[in-house]
Amino acid sequence: MPRSPSKTRPITIKDVAQLAGVHASTVSRALNPATRSMVAQDLAASILRAAQKLGYQPDHLAASLRTGRSLLVGVLLPDIANPVFAPILSGITERLIEDGYSTIVADAGPGAPSATTLLDGLIAHRVDGLVLATATRDDALVGRCLERNVPVVLVNRAEAQARVSAAVSDDMRGMQLAVDHLVGLGHRRIGHIAGPPTLSTGLLRLRGFEAAIRDQDTPLESFSQSATAYSREAGAEAAGRLLAAAPQITAIVAANDLLALGAYDALRERGLRCPEDISVVGHNDMPLMDLVAPALTSVRIEHRAMGREAAELLVQRMRRADASTRMVMLTPRLVVRGSTAAPRPEQR
Amino acid sequence: MPRSPSKTRPITIKDVAQLAGVHASTVSRALNPATRSMVAQDLAASILRAAQKLGYQPDHLAASLRTGRSLLVGVLLPDIANPVFAPILSGITERLIEDGYSTIVADAGPGAPSATTLLDGLIAHRVDGLVLATATRDDALVGRCLERNVPVVLVNRAEAQARVSAAVSDDMRGMQLAVDHLVGLGHRRIGHIAGPPTLSTGLLRLRGFEAAIRDQDTPLESFSQSATAYSREAGAEAAGRLLAAAPQITAIVAANDLLALGAYDALRERGLRCPEDISVVGHNDMPLMDLVAPALTSVRIEHRAMGREAAELLVQRMRRADASTRMVMLTPRLVVRGSTAAPRPEQR
DNA sequence: GAGCACGCGGCAATCGGTTGCGAGACCGAA
DNA sequence: TTCGGTCTCGCAACCGATTGCCGCGTGCTC
Known part of the structure; x- marks a missing residue:
């Protein structure tokens, strides 16, 4: 069938x-800035026109x-x-677009195909590089x-094995900030709701919590329970376990805001007030x-900047295959709000 | 330079x-399920192997x-x-992946290139279709x-001109739900914080508000102010204008949750309590x-479903160029929480 | 037994740019 | 005038998969 002349065929080179x-x-040479010098100037100009x-x-x-x-x-x-992930993604796309890259987003959320399938799909599109936000500690991907x-x-x-570059928050330091803050307020019995131990943040924040507890001058009692996922429901469930196992605690450090919100739910359910x-x-x-309510005291991570850093690392790696593998650690800071206060005197 | 033999060259057909x-x-024929029948079964099997x-x-x-x-x-x-946009995007990708499509995401957020530039970039990648969440009422894109x-x-x-299919929420109906609820509680003087009038939601929700006010059996006083953007800051600012112009109002309907949260800020600043x-x-x-705090009464939109519907429309359009252009309207429902209550008797 | 239809698979063109190579033009120097 | 060098551009192969077309062989029919 001859192409209908009315339908505008895309213009080719x-x-x-x-x-x-x-x-x-x-x-082709005239259009590509990198090769334009191979064409006489005036000719290149007329081609551009x-x-x-x-x-x-x-x-x-x-x-x-x-x-x-x-x-x-x-x-x-x-x-x-x-x-x-919204700000992370935003940071990634923002940086990548500077070098002319577009981003294909694959979501391994509930109801989606397996991460491996998605990965193969991305590779089938011949992506020049990949940013993985899904990496568990040892990751087949x-x-x-x-x-x-x-x-x-x-x-x-x-x-676990640092085979590739990564942009992360300094989780150890984050937990230290949280524990220091609570201890400074007078808390001595502190619980931790950990994330899933299969995720690097889950493990690192747990370790950070334990290290921060040890590093204090004053002796502390600490307890922890792992949540099965980073969700409000899992947080409520883990908080329930924590409160049952250690009712004497006066403060909870959650590995994640959603877990903390779940803790709110658990506290409310038991008639406990925060703070x-x-x-x-x-x-x-x-x-x-x-x-x-109450406004949550939280360890702030600059997710957008983290996305940018990850993209930066990827760009370097794409430019030079032998670029060194690095780990960029962003320093978190504590934002103090209404969910933390000194324990009541009789709780001491 | 000859390809180093150690480096594994990708396997081709x-x-x-x-x-x-x-x-x-x-x-090629054996691998593609659609053309597999053109190859003898046993041969196809051995090719697959x-x-x-x-x-x-x-x-x-x-x-x-x-x-x-x-x-x-x-x-x-x-x-x-x-x-x-997170759940919308999620719904879109979820539906599209069922038909084998991957999604390239371009963010026209602050600091990004112009939407037109981004669009051209997407087209340069030869996308089979596009989902626009950016459309202003009349859109050059x-x-x-x-x-x-x-x-x-x-x-x-x-x-404004329905040239292409769209998946939207029934904004008129949403505003009607909100106003009915407030009137049912006894409110008679109601303010509206509208979204930017250049956006279809901004305009439609304003119209919906006005229509809902008119449709009531009881006569009402209504007032509205437009926010310059869908943000908490713009909401606070518009709420300030609204309260200055009509201090007698007992309720505010915001075109958007962020605007409502901005209204919270403005109320707090003026020593007013909600509800x-x-x-x-x-x-x-x-x-x-x-x-x-207080938990926000809001018109719930199923964003994920909306994303799915949009993707569905696009799939149909991609399958058949002459697919009818349709507008899918999702029905919102009101979720009543703590931010709405009957006005105090002396306010009546 | 001859002819025909059909199933199957190979050949080669094709998609739209990119790039190694070489041809031709032009210039300057000997 | 000739030769070498440089600059510019065209030629054609190429990337990897898809697909229209054709030929071959088998089996069926008359």
């Missing part, structure tokens, strides 16, 4: 070549086939619905990328944490 | 063909060049950081897609709105 009276290869006139739009796809570079970067998220030879960095979570009966500290300082 | 002892085209053995992964990119279908869909968001002949649907916001002095109703029912 050949159309431009014809109008400019040159060969397609010359057009021809392209402009026709409204030529380059086709990355075709170029990719030849160059091997797709200008696409895959981002694998554990769950878009989790509010912390990383290995898969490595053997396929596609550049990869981690964000928010690191892996009068129990202080609560979160982690991440998600948006709106200043508006919940 | 030719490698599979060689191992299976057939031509590449036969491999060969592909399996080599760990062959198809290359969408190359296929796209020939077929003209990239299996990529572009999603243009006004601002990833806005929490309502839509025209651009139309003239480039790329399928496009809108989500969350519709355009005792002024009731507040939001719109969207974002996550965590049950945890802010």
